[in-house]
Every structure is written in C-alpha cells, then in structure tokens.
Amino acid sequence: MDNVKSYVEEHKDRFVSELVDLLKIPSISADSKFKNEMITTAQAVKTELEKAGCDLVEICDTPGHPVVYGEKIIDKNLPTVLVYGHYDVQPPDPLDLWNSPPFEPVIKETALHPDGAIFARGACDDKGQMYMHVKALEYMTKTNQLPCNVKFMIEGEEEVGSKHLGWFIENNIEKLQNDVILISDTSMIAKDVPSITTGLRGLSYMEVEVTGPNRDLHSGLYGGTVGNPINILTKLISSLTDENNHITIPGFYYNVEELSAEERAKMAEAPYNEEEYKKKLDINDVYGEAGFSTLERGSIRPTLDVNGIWGGYIGEGAKTVLPSKAFAKISMRLVPNQDWQEISELFKKHFESIAPKAVTVKVNAHHGGYAYVTPIDNDAYKAASKAYEKTFGKTPIPQRSGGSIPIVSLFEKALKSKIILMGFGQDTDAIHSPNEHFGIWNYLKGIETIPYFYQNFADSQK
Amino acid sequence: MDNVKSYVEEHKDRFVSELVDLLKIPSISADSKFKNEMITTAQAVKTELEKAGCDLVEICDTPGHPVVYGEKIIDKNLPTVLVYGHYDVQPPDPLDLWNSPPFEPVIKETALHPDGAIFARGACDDKGQMYMHVKALEYMTKTNQLPCNVKFMIEGEEEVGSKHLGWFIENNIEKLQNDVILISDTSMIAKDVPSITTGLRGLSYMEVEVTGPNRDLHSGLYGGTVGNPINILTKLISSLTDENNHITIPGFYYNVEELSAEERAKMAEAPYNEEEYKKKLDINDVYGEAGFSTLERGSIRPTLDVNGIWGGYIGEGAKTVLPSKAFAKISMRLVPNQDWQEISELFKKHFESIAPKAVTVKVNAHHGGYAYVTPIDNDAYKAASKAYEKTFGKTPIPQRSGGSIPIVSLFEKALKSKIILMGFGQDTDAIHSPNEHFGIWNYLKGIETIPYFYQNFADSQK
Secondary structure, rough: OOHHHHHHHHHHHHHHHHHHHOOOOOOOOOOOOHHHHHHHHHHHHHHHHHHHOEEEEEEEOOOOOOOOEEEOOOOOOOEEEEEEOOOOOOOOEEEEEOOOOOOOOOOEEOOOOOOOOEEEOOOOHHHHHHHHHHHHHHHHHHHOOOOOEEEEEEOOOHHHHHOOOHHHHHOOOOOOOEEEEEEOOOOOOOOOOEEEEEEEEEEEEEEEEEEEEEEOOOOOOOOOOOOOOOHHHHHHHHEEEEEEEEEEOOOOOOOOOOHHHHHHHHHOOOOOOHHHHHHHOOOOOOOOOOOOOOOOOOOOOOOEEEEEEEEEEEEEOOOOOOOEEEEEEEEEOOOOOOHHHHHHHHHHHHHHHHHHOOOOEEEEEEEEEEEEOOOOHHHHHHHHHHHHHHHOOOOEEEEOOOOOOHHHHHHHHHOOEEEEEOOOHHHHOOOOOOOOOHHHHHHHHHHHHHHHHHHHHHHHOO | OOOOOHHHHHHHHHHHHHHHHOOOOOOEEEOOOHHHHHHHHHHHHHHHHHHHHOOOOEOOOOOOOOEEEEEEEOOOOOOOOEEEEEOOOOOOOOHHHHHOOOOEEEEEOOOEEEEEEEOOOOOOOOOHHHHHHHHHHHHHHHOOOOOOOEEEEEOHHHHHOOOOOOHHHHHHOOOOOEEEEEEOOOOOOOOOHHHHHHEEEEEEEEEEEEEEEOEEEEEEOOOOOOOHHHHHHHHHHHHOOOOOOOEEEOOOOOOOOOHHHHHHHHHOOOOOOHHHHHHOOOOOOOOOOOOOOOOHHHHOOOOOEEEEEEEEOOOOOOOOOOEEEEEEHHHHHHOOOOOOOHHHHHHHHHHHOOOOOOOOEEEEEEEEEEEOOOOOOHHHHHHHHHHHHHHOOOOEEEEOOOOOOHHHHHHHHHHHEEEOOOOEEEEOOOOOOOOOOOEHHHHHHHHHHHHHHHHHHHHHHO
C-alpha cells in the first residue's frame, strides 16, 4: 500500500469533486417530499461503486428507502470486510442559520481546516465518510492491492432509525456474511489526536401530543378555566428530570452499566479542556447530571433531550390564544444494558400516567437502538489501530462516543461479527447542524488510512 | 325608535352583505405583510360611516395603523356618545383547522344559529360588532331620530395591544370629548340571557428567548453535557405556577383585588353548567387555580398562559438535534389594582433570575393593559340595561368578563367618561380561533338594541 499517499495526492481533486456532486442531491430521509432524491442518490452511489471496482452492485428495495449493495469477491478463502454507511442526511433546517445553501456545497478554509472544508448537509455525516471507503477501494483495485473480499451496504434510513435495515439483513444473511464490519460514521478527537470509537449510546426517540380543549380558545375568556396544553406539556417534560438532572422515569436506570473507578479514571485521561469547550460553544457553564464529569455525561451516562417543541401561535407579534394542542419530540440516549424498547415503553407508561385529567396525551415511539461497546483486544481493532499508527504516526485513543448508530448492535447479533468504527470527522464538523462541513484533509486522510486496515486485517487472518 | 325592528327587517340582507364585504379584507394587524390591507379596510370603514350619515370622517395616521374617526354633531348642547371599535383582526392560523377560508365569508346555519351565522375571521371580533353601531347610526339618521351627537373612533391595532391609540387620544383630547363611551367587543351569556360586561381583565404579554450553545448541536455528541434550551425553558415555565396553580412570581398577587363573600355569591348565581361546559370543549376536567370556581378563575382571578412555544426540529419525522434556542410567548391576565407594567417588570426580573448559568435568557414585553370595572348605578349603565329590556324583554345580567380590552382603562383616565360594554356576541363564536363566526340574529339584534341606548341616555341627560 506504500503508494497510497501519492495516489491520493494525484487524484484528490477528483475525489473532492465526486463528493461535491453527491452532496448536491438533497437525500433527506425524514421528509417524504424527497423520495425521488433518495432514489437519485442511491443510483449515484451505485455508479461510484461500479467505477471503484465492484463486480456486482444492486439497488435493493426495502419497505422504505432502498439499500445500495456492492461487492468485490476476489477469493472465497480470503476474509471479507463489510463496509456500512448511509447516503441519507438529516433535514437541513433551520435554513436561515446556514451561511450557504445546504445542498450547494462550497469549499472554504477555516482555522481548523487550512486546506479547506466542504460545507454541505451530509458532507461528513455520512456521504463524505462513506465515500472515503469507495475511494479507498478504487485505490486498492486500480493498483491490484486489494488483499481480501469487500462488501458494501449503504442504506438510506440511518437518520430515521434504520427502520428497515433489520428487515434487509434478515433477508440477506448469506449475502452479507463477513469477518468484520467497518464503519466511518463517527469522529476522532483531533487531527493530531487520532481515536477509534469503542462505544456508542443507544437511543429511544419519542413524540408526545397533549390535547386540551377541542379548539383553540381565547386566552382571556378561557384562561384560568381549562388546561392549557402548553403549560401542562412544560410541567410534564420538566418533571422528567429532577433538580440533579437525574431522569425520573421509574425503572429508567435499572440496567444502566456502572463503570469502575479505573475505567472512569482512564476516561479522564483523554485530552479535554472545559474552558475551551465552553468557549467554542459560547456558554457560561456546562449542564447535566450531578455526580459525573462532562465527558462522562456525554458518553457513559443516559440523557433525555427535547429535540423539538411546538404549540400555539409562533408567528410574528402577539396572539392571545389558548391552543388546543401542544407537541414535543423527546429522545433519550441510552447506555449498555438498557433495552431501548423497554425504555420506550417505560417512557410512554410514565408520561401518560402523570398527565392531569384536564388533557389527553398521546405518546408514539419514532425509533431507537441499543448501545454498543467494542472490545479492543481483537484482530480487527488491532488492525485499525496499526493503520492509524502508519498514517498518523500515533496510536489512536479508544474512545466512547455519545452518539448512536442504532443499527450497530443488530449487526453484531445478526451477522455475528465485530464492528470497527474508524471515524475521520471531528466534533466541530457541525453534523446535524447548520453549516455542516468535512475537512478535505480529513477526507483524504481517511482514504489513505483505510487500505492499511485491509492489509493489516487480511494479514492477521492468514 | 319604534320602527327600528321593521327598518332592520327591511334592510337586513344589505346589512349582512355589507359586513361580508368588509370581512373579505385580511386586516391582520400583527403581521406586517398586511399593511396595505389595513389601509383598504380603514377606507372601507370610512365609506360606510359616510353612508351612515357622519358629516365628517377622516383616516387619521398614527405611528402604526391608522384610526378611522367619524362624527355627526347635531347640537353642541346635546350629550355625545363616543363609539369605540376596531377594524383589525387576529391572525387566522392554524389555517388547516378552518372549514372555510378565513377571509372568504360563508353563511351557515348552526344549532345555536338557526338563522345562520357568518363564518370569517373578524366576523364577531370586531368587524361585526363594530358594524352594528354603523348600521344603528344609519337607522337613526335616515329616520331623523338621532337624539344626541355621536363620534366614532375605530382603530386598527386592538389585536396588538392598541400600541398607538394612547398617542392618538393624547393628541385629540378635544375632538374626542364625550359623555359616554360605547363599545361592543364583548359577549353576552346567551340569546335568552342578555348580559352587560361590567369588568375586563388586564393583560401583560411577554416573549422569552432561551439561548444555550451558539449553534444547533448533535444530541448524541452533546446530550448530557450542555444546557438544552428547550429542556430548560420547560423547567422555567413550569416553575411559574405551583402545584395549586398559584403563580409563583414574587409580588404577583400583591395588589390583587379580593372579592367579598357576597360578591362571590352573586357571581355564582349566573347561569352556568360545568358538565355542559366540559362537553362543549371535549375535556374530562376543568383546570386552574385551587380555591376558586371555574367562573371565578375565568374572570376575577389573574392567570398565566403560554400562548405559543417553539424550538428545535418541528418537522416530519425525527431529528436528533440539541437546539441553540427555544422561545415562548407568555401572557398574564390581570385583575383590578394590578399594574400591568409593574407585573411585566416582575415577570422579567423573576424569569431572568431563575435561569441557570448554562443558558442566557432574553425577556421582552409585547404589550399590556389595565383591568377595568364599571359601576352599574350610573345613567349610562341604566340606559343600556333599559335598552336590552326593550328588545330582549329581560333585564341584562351584569357580568365580569375574563377578556381584556387593554385600552378601556385609558379611555376613562384620558377622556374622563364611563365606558359601557354592550356585547352581542357569544362565547361560542370562536373569536381568536379557527371558524370564528357571528350569528346573524345577534348582529341584527345589536342593530335593533343600540338606538334605544341613545334614546335612554339622551333622555337621562335632559
């Protein structure tokens, strides 16, 4: 693989422009208005996989958005790497906070990215990180250095909880057989502090609807007489956490994994500066569960966040309305041993039970997933670690992320293989936020590093 | 005035169609997009006042939307009635809950309105009730029975707190001199239970903005580490009322007028059926401040209602965002002796003081007004009461309303005259709600009743 650096150097402009083309397609899986764009994006990924050297690529229908499957099998006796990624993106709103339109990619230099970063929804999450694998495959095939078999499973529903990927896997167990699953949908600590994600939080995403009177009312004539669904919704939500920001849902903490003192001490060694952290976010203070450090609250502890709330008059000026309904989207990040379906049930039962008689409450589950922790003593992890050593000149730090890839735990259960999370993005990439971007340096570094993983892993299986 | 019934009967179709024409103009004062429609509406009102017999009508500019002033002075020595009303309307949203477009009036029969009701934004509040006075003037001038002078002050900013009416009055004290102010912007108990509104609540309307991190964040990577502005907003709002739904803002109740046992007993005599009340609104229970009846909570007690709340992702599906900002519109209904400016200050001070360091809070006042109570032992009230006796065959019940007409208390202060609130609408008219309507029977009954007030009042001043 020793000419990978020069190959990347030689082709980098095309690598970037091919990604820019993909980023122009608004593949927003959460919004049914973009159904056609989802298909167009899947077709674009198919074409790129073929160009990169796959012998077989298919767009596989599911009850939801299609999965793009690709493979290059060079020798049944060699190990197989399954690459997972997703071509769908988060909704871009609030649009007014973007400095350039989310689906018109622009390249700009930033303090962190002197070589430029691509600004667009999906630049990092996950079109950019997914394309690193496609380009890495191109390098290995064009230079006849692919040391093992490779399969790609690129889905279109990750941002809406991989609704139908479980169904797809169940129906393609044979086809998806592999020795290790490789995913780039996480971040690393810094350009000079490479890290491998060894843990992900689980997720339970709920939506609640509170209904009071059967129509919007005049807040003067009715104010004080009937339950205002917004007032009551704020009481219900606020009661879900206590004064120490512990979650009050009965049974919520029942299975929560408690880390040992050593494990917590080891975590505390990761480079982190709270003053810088606050400065970057313009906040006067951090906030969260009492008794845990910021790093711990963001990775090994479960959380409850309102992701959206709405009700009543939200336009310009004033309207003295007492609304009929109020809504909220509420998600909980979960840790190992918490069963997301059980948590969703506990949430529903609790939320319905605390609502006063004056309103009716509807609680629906959007989606969820289990937390995941990967061991660091197996061949796959070692292969990844050595790959970073080669290209970064440093041993990567194993790090547990606060994010979730709900489907990861299912991979392990259904496909019986370990998952390696090699992320090349950074926390500052503003994924899920306005002005999402991906450093060109990071993109190219990923393309350069991935082939070494293939080599190390293939060698380890001989 | 004895031919008023037949005059109304003869001209009712035109009276209705003239109102329908006015209702077609979307005069939404809260939304600057409708600035031109406001002017068009003012011009339409001017034309109708001229047709009704005013000798002088002018559209008076203010720093905001214009005021339509009209007068017919028949004899300087006779008393003068000043009619106040407004031509602006509430925003119509949520639009999807209207059965017909808010500015395309339709006439439909309902259980309560066998003679039909006009469905449109502003049908009752206040274009319909304001037009009753224009048509009543037409009757009195066309039949040479106008017993006194009349002035009209029809403003365009009532639904946004009469922002500039104070300014207009200060600058036109002479012109607006009168012996009584007549307003139809309230409701009566029922068609067979006429009532006169003797009290209005005050209002303080605030808007709050809670800011956490400087950008929307990924709720996985940051969930648990920083203050989520929505979670915190729900805690702040929920803390504004305690478990008995008493408002917790320090000093809030300081000046609240406490009614005597007799007064409360008298109130309790008003016809009211809680089961019917709940049935009409499809609620299992009423809700509000402990220790007071529903009627009391809706009229003589102050309240705090969230009129709108928004933040984060409110689109279809799920977005795992930890938003940068969350907002709410919060209004308080006030009772006699509460100073709305002082209450707004107390709210601001308190809300800012309870916010945790993890967020910054902005609190702005939209508008407000004082509560008002009118005595029932003066000539004006007696003249109104006798007018109802004549046309309804029943003595009207004096009733305190929960609504507010912020400007009313200013009228008394600035113009030194009493205000009579002769409302012909009903609580079921859905003012400020989708499908606002005004019964044609109510509209015509108002036109029929008003001239008797003029006669009774003029006689009482001889």
